[in-house]
Amino acid sequence: MATFGGTLRRGLPRTPGGEPWPPAGAAPGGSEAAPAAEAAAAPSSGATAVVDAPADQGPVGRVAAPVAVDSAAEATPDVAAQATSSASGGAAAGRSVRRGLPRVPGGEPWPPASTIAAEVAAAAASAAPAQPEASPAAPTAAAEGAAVVATAPVSAPQASPSTAGAAGGKALRRGLPRTPGGEPWPPAGLAPSVPAMTDAAPGVAVDAPALSVTEAPASTVVADAPAVPVAEVAASVAPAVRTTPSGVPLSQPLPYAHTVWEGANARVHPIRREPRRIGPFSGRQWGLLILGGAALLYAAAMAVLAVRWLLSTSWGVDFLAAFPGEYHLPEGAPVGFPAWLGWQHFFNVFLMVLIIRTGLTVRTEKRPTVFWSPRNNGKRKISLNLWFHQSLDILWLVNGVIFVVLLFVTGQWLRIVPTSWEVFPNALSAALQYVSLDWPTENGWVNYNSLQQLAYFTTVFIAAPLAALTGVRMSGIWPKNAAGLNKAYPVEWARAVHFPVMLYFVLFIFVHVVLVFATGALRNLNHMYGAQDAVNWVGFWIFALSLLVIAAAWVAARPLVLAPIARLFGKVSGR
DSSP states (O other): OTTTTOEEOOOOBSSTTOOBSSOTTOOOOOOTHHHHHHHHHSSOSSOEEEOOOOSOSSSSOOBOOOOOOOOOOSSOHHHHHHHHHHHHHHHHTTOOOOOOOBSSTTOOBSSOHHHHHHHHHHHHHHHTTTTGGGTTSOHHHHHHOOEEEOOBOOSOBOOOTTTTTTTTTOOOBOOOBSSTTOOBSSOGGGSOOOOOOOSSSOEEEEOOTTEEOOOOTTOEEEEOSOOOOHHHHHHHHSOOOOBOTTSOBTTSOOSSOOOOOOOHHHHHSOOOOOOOEETTEEHHHHHHHHHHHHHHHHHHHHHHHHHHHHHHSHHHHHHHHHOOSOOOOOTTOOOSOOHHHHHHHHHHHHHHHHHHHHHHHHHHOSSOSOEEEOTTOTTOOEEHHHHHHHHHHHHHHHHHHHHHHHHHHHTTHHHHSOOSTTHHHHHHHHHHHHHTTOOOOOOTTTOOOHHHHHHHHHIIIIIHHHHHHHHHHHSTTSOSSOHHHHHHSOHHHHHHHHHHHHHHHHHHHHHHHHHHHHTTHHHHHIIIIIOSOSOSSHHHHHHHHHHHHHHHHHHHOSHHHHHHHHHTTSEEEOO
């Protein structure tokens, strides 16, 4: 203040990014007690100055709280008393108090209304007995000193080391921090220092820590403003702690019993790392595979030894003599294989290999990339692989129908259809001979052994019709709205049978090829492809050429090649 030659300390700006308040060079606003103080100072050189600290000291307003003043003029005690009474009476009579921002988000502006009312009442009560004490003061005190009454911020009081002792043991009150979460202002090391006071002059009550008093000759400055407890200020300045409705901080575990526990799998089974693979299998899988293969070889060897021992007994010798493995065909049964049968055999192998390949693709395909739909029904869409599979099925059925018709027309059915009950003991005899590795005599140009006859009959007249019937039930040509027919023949039955039938065909082809090469490859290939009972390379080269055609079809069975063909019979799209 200019009164004592000190510097007015400025608070926070009123607007974000603005200048600290009050602006530089601006004097603090007057108060209702100023006229009274000026009137008291007029007749005498020693006057009592009553100063209201500016209320506009930042976002947190300053409370204009009048404080009792010790009179400094013996000659004018009535004037000093009148000034003090006027200052306190104005505050007690309903003087407006400017309040600042709330201490907590959404809270009441600080200081609370109840706190202001209590402080004003206390100030008025303390001002009344202070009047008679002003008269005994020495006249020299009025000439040497001056009393200053000012208002101070009520926020964040905290003791400063530089002022705690000089202020009579009372703490210097500090304001809000300049930065969020920072130290209350002013910092402890930068608090204004109060010069050492002498005891010769009467004390002057000062309640404005925002004023830096540099000159106070022969006067004692005593901070006598009502202080807020440090714990309350620290609680208001510190960030709010979020709690539950019952008052428990959210940072602490809830004081409730556990109702959910981790499963046993989390405590018992540790996280397992993926084992290192050697090719398609891990080391452990390779070990199991080798062990399983060795077990199979051991079991096969034991079976061979056991069957050979059985056939060496008298019972075995008599059984083989009665049932050598085949029976005589009826009179008029054809001998040899016609040329059409070789072509049928090639077409059958070609179609079966592609049907098995596309069937496995359809079974494992999760998200098709190309679709096919008929021209007359654009809403019905199937994957291109399924369309190719069903198209091959149709060709296979056509080839099968032609094959069966020619079998009965030419009499070749007598070779694969059992005509005597002797087929069963002869089939057992042939099976025992195969297991003993002493295979039966191969004479397929004239007659099949009974085990071959049963296998061919099962393939042509049982497995093939089952594959066709189950495939039709799962295809789109089956009527969907036929409730009675669908109930009599559920699609689940068809799915349960169709895949095992495909596995049977795979097993039949494998065993058939092994036996063809193990029982005289050149002669057997001439029977199937060359239509002759001779040992030469004609049938072998025809067989090799058929394998190249099948391999080429296997490689070409992809959307790039199939899409143009599928467009001839419908629409092809990517979704």
